Amino acid sequence: MKTSRRHFLLLSVGVGSSLVLSQAAFADAGNRLSETDPKAKAVGYVEDASKVDKAKYPAFAAGQTCANCSLFQGAATDAYGGCTLFGDKQVAARGWCSSYSTL
Known part of the structure; x- marks a missing residue:
């Protein structure tokens, strides 16, 4: 054929x-990343950037979220997407971790 x-x-x-x-x-x-996951805890991941411990993570700045991080693999409009740090786990677009990068 x-x-x-x-x-x-x-x-x-x-x-x-x-x-x-x-x-x-x-x-x-x-398949969403949990805040209690050991890898998430290691980088201070939170599902809601407004809940970042600013005393523990002084590099955090308002407006930083997973959605506008260079490691985020979803679209900026996705509620969840991949992250190069966490393999096949999905992170919240409104989340944040200490590996935030704009490079």
Whole structure:
């Protein structure tokens, strides 16, 4: 059976859509980083940047969140997204940790 270019493109779009949907389902499947996770504790991760202990983390500045950190792998509008620090765990876009970077 010879596959046409049109068939290949339609198949590619279908597979791509499935991956996007499965990624969204994966994010909602409880793969979110917990503040009690040892890796999260090591960098002072909190799900809400307004709850950062400013005495413990004096480098924190208002407006810093995971969503605008260079390590965040989601879109700035996503509620949760990946982070290069935490592997397959999802972090809260409104969260913060001491590894915050704008590079």
